[in-house]
Amino acid sequence: MKTHSRRELFKFAGIGSLALFVPALGRLAHADEILDPESPQAKALGYVHHYEEVDPERWPRYEAGQICANCQLAQGDMEAEWMGCSIFPGKKVAGKGWCNAWVLRQGS
Numbered sequence: 342m343k344t345h346s347r348r349e350l351f352k353f354a355g356i357g358s359l360a361l362f363v364p365a366l367g368r369l370a371h372a373d374e375i376l377d378p379e380s381p382q383a384k385a386l387g388y389v390h391h392y393e394e395v396d397p398e399r400w401p402r403y404e405a406g407q408i409c410a411n412c413q414l415a416q417g418d419m420e421a422e423w424m425g426c427s428i429f430p431g432k433k434v435a436g437k438g439w440c441n442a443w444v445l446r447q448g449s
């Protein structure tokens with residue numbers, strides 16, 4: 342049976358760690374993508390980058406004052422122009438955006 346030196350074992354461990362790390366970097370890069378309102382997922386929920394674009398006849402749940410920045414499903418900094426959303430993982434939504442899944446944020 343072939344034995345490996347300590348140096349070789351560290352080398353293998355390093356390559357293994359890199360194999361785990363590189364795909365994680367790819368996911369981080371995608372986390373900053375802005376949600377395309379024309380994507381099928383966004384269209385299905387009527388997502389718009391600005392609440393003034395909501396068509397209230399098409400989306401009767403919409404009420405004035407509802408925006409991503411006061412939605413329970415938004416993630417990250419609620420003061421930022423763009424933020425995460427648990428409905429659209431890996432995408433950024435606009436703080437002044439809206440979609441039909443809007444839920445009042447606790448404490449708003």
Ligand code: SF4
Nearest residue numbers: 409412414415426440
């Ligand atoms: S679920 Fe909330 S935060 Fe996400 S897009 Fe819809 S309104 Fe915005």
